[in-house]
Every structure is written in structure tokens, then in C-alpha cells.
Amino acid sequence: MNEADANLALAERLVTALQNCDVAAVRELYTADARIWHNFDQAFQPLEDNLKSLQWMHHKLDNLRYDVVRREAIPGGFYQQHVLRGTLPSGEAFAMPACAIIKIEDGRIVALDEYLDSAHTEPLKSVR
Numbered sequence: 359m360n361e362a363d364a365n366l367a368l369a370e371r372l373v374t375a376l377q378n379c380d381v382a383a384v385r386e387l388y389t390a391d392a393r394i395w396h397n398f399d400q401a402f403q404p405l406e407d408n409l410k411s412l413q414w415m416h417h418k419l420d421n422l423r424y425d426v427v428r429r430e431a432i433p434g435g436f437y438q439q440h441v442l443r444g445t446l447p448s449g450e451a452f453a454m455p456a457c458a459i460i461k462i463e464d465g466r467i468v469a470l471d472e473y474l475d476s477a478h479t480e481p482l483k484s485v486r
Contacts, residue, residue, distance in 0.1 A: 362431035365462050369436050372460075372467070373424050379416040381409050388467045395469070398476040418485045419444025419452055435461040447485055454478035 359367070368387060375383035385405065394403045403411075416422055422444040429438040442454045456474035460467055 361433075364465065365431045365436045365460075366429065368462060368465065368467070369429055369438060369460070373426065373440075376412060377423050379412060379422075381413065384409060384412065389463070392467055393469045395471045397471075397473045415442075415444075415482075418482045419446065421445050432459075434463070435459070435467075446481055450481070452481060 372384070372387050374380075375387065388405050390405070392405050394405065394408045395401070396403065422442070425441045425443055427439040427441065429436060429440075437457065437459045439457045440455075442452075442456060444452045446452050454474060455478070456472060458473070459471045461469040
């Protein structure tokens with residue numbers, strides 16, 4: 359398998375693990391010192407904090423899924439445009455468009471830069 363195909367296969371495993379809230383599987387796809395960055399706060403987040411965010415999202419939303427709009431291999435990784443979707447407890451649909459640029463070394467994610475409009479998270483803040 360060439361690098362591009364391997365990176366796209368990792369991307370598919372990542373989305374599957376995220377949708378299933380499989381924290382152990384997600385953790386295995388990253389290096390322990392992976393750098394996760396968000397445009398909305400211009401800050402790096404440790405992997406373990408990011409995994410807590412994943413669990414928080416699954417607690418707030420039913421049927422959480424990633425609808426991939428576009429995904430392409432790039433040298434050393436891949437980029438992905440997607441819409442995070444789910445259902446709020448009220449039954450209302452939730453959708454948050456996002457884009458991620460992922461850097462891979464030795465078959466594991468070393469960096470993820472995520473771009474989204476944090477205003478889309480407002481409906482989640484009132485969910486208990």
C-alpha cells in the first residue's frame with residue numbers, strides 16, 4: 359500500500375472510531391505527544407483533553423456521525439472537510455461544518471489542525 363492509500367485508510371479508521379466513541383481506538387491512531395490545534399482558540403489541546411471532548415459530544419448528541427464532504431491525501435497526511443451531525447435531546451438536528459488537516463508519521467497522527475465556527479456549538483451548551 360502506498361503512502362496516500364495508507365493515509366486515507368487511517369482517515370477512515372479515525373472517522374469510524376470517532377463515530378463509535380471508541381476512545382481506545384482513537385488513542386491508538388495518535389502518537390502520545392500529538393498536537394491538536396483549533397482555529398477558534400488558537401491553542402493546542404493535549405490528546406487526552408481531545409478525547410474528553412469526544413465523549414462530551416457523544417453525551418450531548420444522539421446519532422453522532424461525520425458526513426465526509428471531501429477527503430484527499432496530501433504529502434505526509436490528509437485533509438478532510440466534513441459535517442459533524444447528530445440529534446439534540448429536543449429532537450432537533452445538529453450540524454457543524456469543519457475542516458481538518460492531519461499530519462501522519464510512521465502510520466500515526468502527530469498533528470491535527472481543526473477549523474470550525476465555534477458558534478455552531480451553542481445549541482450544545484444548554485444540553486444537560
